[in-house]
Amino acid sequence: MSSKLKRQPPAISLLVFTVLAIWMILAAFPFLWTLWGSFKVEGDFFSKADWANAIKGTLTQAETGGSFTGDGYYGAWVQEEFWRAALNSVIVCIFVVSISLTLGTLGGYALARSTYRYAFWFLLAALIFRAMPPITLVSGYLPVFFQWNLWGHTATTIIVLVAINQPFTLWMLHSFFKNIPAELDESAMVDGCTRFQAFRNVIIPVMWPGVITTGLFSFLLAYNDFAVTAMLLSKENQTMIPKINSFLGTTQTKGNVMFAVSAVVSVTAPLFLMVLFFQRQIVGGLTAGAVKG
Amino acid sequence: MKHRSFFWFVLPSALAMLLFIFFPIISVIVQSFHVEHEQVIKTVETCDLFGCKESTTIDQEATAALKEAKPLGQFAGFKTYLDRNHLATSEVSATWNRTNSWRDFGAQMLNLPFYKAIGFTLTFTFVVTPLVIILGFVIAVAVNSAAKRLRGVLIFFSLLPMMITPLVGALILFWMVDARGIIGTTLQYLAGDPDLSVKASTPLMWIMLMVYGVWHAAPFAFIVYYAGLQTVSQDTLEAARVDGANRWLQIRHVIIPHLLPLTTFIALMQLMDNFRVFEPIVSFAANAHATSLSWAIYNDLGGETRQLSSAAATSVLTILGVAILLSPVLVRTWREFDRK
Numbered sequence: 353m354s355s356k357l358k359r360q361p362p363a364i365s366l367l368v369f370t371v372l373a374i375w376m377i378l379a380a381f382p383f384l385w386t387l388w389g390s391f392k393v394e395g396d397f398f399s400k401a402d403w404a405n406a407i408k409g410t411l412t413q414a415e416t417g418g419s420f421t422g423d424g425y426y427g428a429w430v431q432e433e434f435w436r437a438a439l440n441s442v443i444v445c446i447f448v449v450s451i452s453l454t455l456g457t458l459g460g461y462a463l464a465r466s467t468y469r470y471a472f473w474f475l476l477a478a479l480i481f482r483a484m485p486p487i488t489l490v491s492g493y494l495p496v497f498f499q500w501n502l503w504g505h506t507a508t509t510i511i512v513l514v515a516i517n518q519p520f521t522l523w524m525l526h527s528f529f530k531n532i533p534a535e536l537d538e539s540a541m542v543d544g545c546t547r548f549q550a551f552r553n554v555i556i557p558v559m560w561p562g563v564i565t566t567g568l569f570s571f572l573l574a575y576n577d578f579a580v581t582a583m584l585l586s587k588e589n590q591t592m593i594p595k596i597n598s599f600l601g602t603t604q605t606k607g608n609v610m611f612a613v614s615a616v617v618s619v620t621a622p623l624f625l626m627v628l629f630f631q632r633q634i635v636g637g638l639t640a641g642a643v644k645g
Numbered sequence: 646m647k648h649r650s651f652f653w654f655v656l657p658s659a660l661a662m663l664l665f666i667f668f669p670i671i672s673v674i675v676q677s678f679h680v681e682h683e684q685v686i687k688t689v690e691t692c693d694l695f696g697c698k699e700s701t702t703i704d705q706e707a708t709a710a711l712k713e714a715k716p717l718g719q720f721a722g723f724k725t726y727l728d729r730n731h732l733a734t735s736e737v738s739a740t741w742n743r744t745n746s747w748r749d750f751g752a753q754m755l756n757l758p759f760y761k762a763i764g765f766t767l768t769f770t771f772v773v774t775p776l777v778i779i780l781g782f783v784i785a786v787a788v789n790s791a792a793k794r795l796r797g798v799l800i801f802f803s804l805l806p807m808m809i810t811p812l813v814g815a816l817i818l819f820w821m822v823d824a825r826g827i828i829g830t831t832l833q834y835l836a837g838d839p840d841l842s843v844k845a846s847t848p849l850m851w852i853m854l855m856v857y858g859v860w861h862a863a864p865f866a867f868i869v870y871y872a873g874l875q876t877v878s879q880d881t882l883e884a885a886r887v888d889g890a891n892r893w894l895q896i897r898h899v900i901i902p903h904l905l906p907l908t909t910f911i912a913l914m915q916l917m918d919n920f921r922v923f924e925p926i927v928s929f930a931a932n933a934h935a936t937s938l939s940w941a942i943y944n945d946l947g948g949e950t951r952q953l954s955s956a957a958a959t960s961v962l963t964i965l966g967v968a969i970l971l972s973p974v975l976v977r978t979w980r981e982f983d984r985k
Binding site: 360364368371372375376378379380382383385386397398399400403406454455456458459461462463465466467468471472474476477478479480481482483484485486487488489490491492493494495496499511512514515516518519522547548551572575576578579582583593596597600612613616619620623624626627628631634635638639 | 646647648650651654655657658659661662664665666667668669670671672673676716717783784787788790791797799800801802803804805806808809810811812813816817818820821823824825826827830831860864865868869871872873892917920921923924927928930938939942943945946947951953956957959960963964967970971975978979982
């Protein structure tokens, strides 16, 4: 590759460099800007007078005495009890990921191993379900959930998110299990295992890479969801994303905008770490369905 | 795999989808044909010194009893579909008769909530999808020709706009384009107009929402294309080079044909995702200028009065839209499977 790079004419190298530089600024700058700004006061974060204030923190120094302030974080996490929402998010994510993966590995495995036509129809139905905007389903849940008093509970939301997650999980794990040679579990069954024993003893030990990748995406779906959690959770069970949205409603009074900014940075941080540690799996997962056709 | 074991393996997953995806769709369809009960009115005669007067009051008990007996409400047929908030048939025909140019007609139609929503949703879907594909491709080619040790860092930062929660990502951009934010101020400076505000202008708001859409989805196209680029046959490229193909011709005749199947995949995923555009409208508080089908449903469901029937009718229309959008792909998948 390095020899190829050397052969690049300078004009091409310059073009590549420009494209990459512009894209890096577009992709990274908004996050860095908001992270930096979250430690300032509102007058600096939104500095009409001089944009350099946002970097130097002139007003922050005037108002709080230091160049950085954690007021926004204190306001969001302590005053507005954002920690409660964070806790709810953790609970929702843990349960959604573990239940989705349990159901998904069983189903995905069966779909990968079945040679009958109905397996194809099942996958096609899942694809159609995947295309349904979640909010259209929510308007189907509400009357029933109100009627049966299921509305507002964390458990209801977890099950709904698991179901909405299933089509994607099934597709991903199905294509993953297809890559594990069928001879592996078939030979176990020749040796006298039942189908489930073969799955348990032979497939489970080798399936972890695919399960981790799928789990990351299940986590993202649960963590990032707004439509379902905003409509189905009562105020005290709210997760972080609808909580931020309710911050926005009350940001008109001065200072509250910074609560929302700090909360936004707090939500971004775990995602940032996730991409940092699982970059390879995420890239692999995104391309799993595509490259194999 | 035997039918029996297939059944037991798939059962939990199938049950979850049946109960929480399939039944809700049915429930939405049923709900959309019903409207809430009207309140039961009873006439009470009150007599006093000057004679008797009849007055009407709401019979709370009877209303509650009716709700209990028929929780769905009363059957309304297509009434909800045809009212002003949905297909608005009478308004449309009135507008059609009143206006005499297409332009005028279109402008009038955008005042009707449903057509406003579908107008933006379709524009967003069909503008953002091709732009995402083009931008993703350009970034993939650029990253692929960068030095190897830089690529990890480049991919890491490229992934961020896609991994970020849509609501949060849109907020981050929204604060930057605020009239007091860094991009907003720059725009005012460039336009030479100190009162320029993205929030106040419909065209700017549409552009901003689409910029967000491209920013959010381009990494997905990039990653898929980048993975595809790793599998381009080096021999074919070498052969093309020997035959005198320059860089552009190599891309045009070797790389693009190789990546074409991936483009179908990206386009399919993007059409599905862009058609449900929702969070950026909430984050940008853009509903005065642009609404989408998903936003219309959200708006009906939230608030003090939950308009379940109205939301259900919009949902059914949205599902029909998704079905039309996906039908070419589904027919193709089905044919391909049939051939096997």
